[in-house]
Amino acid sequence: MHLTTTQALLALALLAGPLSAQEPPSEETIEFFSLNCKSCHTIGGGRLTGPDLKGLGERRDRDWVVRFLQDPASVLNGGGEYEQKLLADANGTYMPDLPGIDAARASKLYDLILAESALEKSQFAGVQVSDRPLTEADVERGRRLFLGAERFKNGAPACISCHTTAGLPGLGGGVLGPDLTAAYGRLEGRTALTAWLSAPPSATMQPVFAKRSLEGEEILALVAWLQHEAEGGDFESSPRSLPFVLAGIAAAGALLVLFDIFWRGRFRGVRRPLVHGGNEA
Amino acid sequence: MNSIMNDYLFFGVLPYVSLAIFFLVTISRYRQQTFTYSSLSSQFLENKQHFWGSVPFHYGILIVLAGHLIGFLFPSWILSWNAAPVRLAFLEISGLAFGILTLVGLLVIVVRRWMNIKVRRVTTISDWLVYALLILQVSTGLAIAVHLGWGSSWFATSLAPWLWSLLHLSPEVSFIGPLPLLVKLHIINAFVLIGFFPFTRLVHVLVVPNPYLWRKTQVVRWNWDRERLRQS
Numbered sequence: 350m351h352l353t354t355t356q357a358l359l360a361l362a363l364l365a366g367p368l369s370a371q372e373p374p375s376e377e378t379i380e381f382f383s384l385n386c387k388s389c390h391t392i393g394g395g396r397l398t399g400p401d402l403k404g405l406g407e408r409r410d411r412d413w414v415v416r417f418l419q420d421p422a423s424v425l426n427g428g429g430e431y432e433q434k435l436l437a438d439a440n441g442t443y444m445p446d447l448p449g450i451d452a453a454r455a456s457k458l459y460d461l462i463l464a465e466s467a468l469e470k471s472q473f474a475g476v477q478v479s480d481r482p483l484t485e486a487d488v489e490r491g492r493r494l495f496l497g498a499e500r501f502k503n504g505a506p507a508c509i510s511c512h513t514t515a516g517l518p519g520l521g522g523g524v525l526g527p528d529l530t531a532a533y534g535r536l537e538g539r540t541a542l543t544a545w546l547s548a549p550p551s552a553t554m555q556p557v558f559a560k561r562s563l564e565g566e567e568i569l570a571l572v573a574w575l576q577h578e579a580e581g582g583d584f585e586s587s588p589r590s591l592p593f594v595l596a597g598i599a600a601a602g603a604l605l606v607l608f609d610i611f612w613r614g615r616f617r618g619v620r621r622p623l624v625h626g627g628n629e630a
Numbered sequence: 631m632n633s634i635m636n637d638y639l640f641f642g643v644l645p646y647v648s649l650a651i652f653f654l655v656t657i658s659r660y661r662q663q664t665f666t667y668s669s670l671s672s673q674f675l676e677n678k679q680h681f682w683g684s685v686p687f688h689y690g691i692l693i694v695l696a697g698h699l700i701g702f703l704f705p706s707w708i709l710s711w712n713a714a715p716v717r718l719a720f721l722e723i724s725g726l727a728f729g730i731l732t733l734v735g736l737l738v739i740v741v742r743r744w745m746n747i748k749v750r751r752v753t754t755i756s757d758w759l760v761y762a763l764l765i766l767q768v769s770t771g772l773a774i775a776v777h778l779g780w781g782s783s784w785f786a787t788s789l790a791p792w793l794w795s796l797l798h799l800s801p802e803v804s805f806i807g808p809l810p811l812l813v814k815l816h817i818i819n820a821f822v823l824i825g826f827f828p829f830t831r832l833v834h835v836l837v838v839p840n841p842y843l844w845r846k847t848q849v850v851r852w853n854w855d856r857e858r859l860r861q862s
């Protein structure tokens with residue numbers, strides 16, 4: 350069979366038509382979902398901190414999702430029954446703002462969720478969480494990882510740089526990030542906390558952890574430590590800034606005294622030494 | 631979106647503008663006005679108060695700046711050191727102490743400049759501006775140390791990679807975007823100071839006679855007859 354150029358072009362256009370309508374999600378969209386969404390949501394793997402997104406297309410239309418992704422808090426606050434249920438299911442936890450989101454990207458994310466929902470098993474069906482029982486050794490390893498006494502294999506910084514828990518010794522941990530004493534309960538337990546740690550989505554942590562992800566056993570140890578801390582029941586980490594400030598002031602005072610001693614023979618003026626010298630003579 | 635634009639402006643553009651001004655003006659001023667490279671010290675006008683200003687300020691700021699530099703060049707050293715809570719506490723308390731020394735020294739210097747009429751007469755508008763910027767810089771630094779500890783660790787994890795990205799000419803402002811306003815203010819003011827540096831007496835930092843510290847001692851001999859000079 351011989352085709353004319355027009356016929357060939359027509360055939361190509363027919364072939365390309367349906368393909369472009371179901372354009373596969375771009376690598377960039379998949380990566381965005383991995384970095385920002387999968388630590389709280391699965392697609393077909395059940396609820397984590399946020400709801401399972403499988404079948405989102407049947408629950409919400411594109412317009413709602415695009416609005417929601419660009420400003421979750423205002424949609425949740427200004428919404429009706431559905432939005433209130435979302436908040437209630439998440440124990441009142443708001444979805445954080447997504448870095449670098451705009452309408453176009455939100456729309457692509459909606460397409461990705463629809464495409465993954467249609468699959469029998471989505472690549473975002475959830476991280477494989479080991480369900481082995483956590484031991485005392487895990488708690489101890491988790492504590493060491495939290496403090497930085499044992500370094501994370503991929504070079505991620507120790508939790509104490511920015512976080513504290515009630516059970517830490519001395520001046521405790523950093524305060525740039527939230528106190529994690531109650532994090533185990535806040536993130537609804539082992540499964541969700543594991544998913545969260547597998548790709549920390551907060552704006553501060555994401556750039557730091559994007560290339561330095563935690564390994565499965567490290568995550569389990571941290572979960573064990575945070576569970577241990579949450580079970581301590583002491584959710585009030587004592588404020589430790591006062592002893593820190595007092596120590597700083599005392600050290601500065603001691604240094605001033607040292608300066609005075611070290612430079613005791615310093616030049617203090619012309620007149621007084623002359624007068625003193627005169628008296629002595 | 632707007633805040634992303636601002637972040638890019640402050641943490642992706644301002645540093646380059648400041649550094650460009652720093653290098654160009656520093657070099658051209660050295661070539662054209664060599665003898666203005668001085669701290670214009672007022673020590674000879676009054677030395678009693680000056681000791682309690684100049685000494686704590688200089689030792690304080692030198693140590694604090696050295697700490698920032700080590701955090702930038704060798705972030706992994708800092709993280710290794712901070713791996714034991716006792717060492718972390720030691721580093722943070724030392725940093726705070728030298729920060730307090732810097733602020734105490736700075737305040738003594740400023741009060742002396744204002745109260746001592748002879749010293750005030752030789753003080754320019756640019757000097758007052760430098761003081762204002764320095765007070766803002768040191769006090770935001772202290773506020774960060776107290777309210778957002780432990781900065782030595784998170785400087786190594788969040789700020790060092792951003793500084794290196796500036797050096798690689800592809801600024802990754804996402805490291806800075808989510809940080810608290812206090813930290814952003816400290817960083818912006820630091821680059822304003824760097825840009826303002828070459829127009830001020832701060833240039834003396836570049837011409838400190840460091841070799842004095844390690845050169846051999848010199849014996850000075852007069853090779854003329856001082857008696858005759860006096861009588862002539």
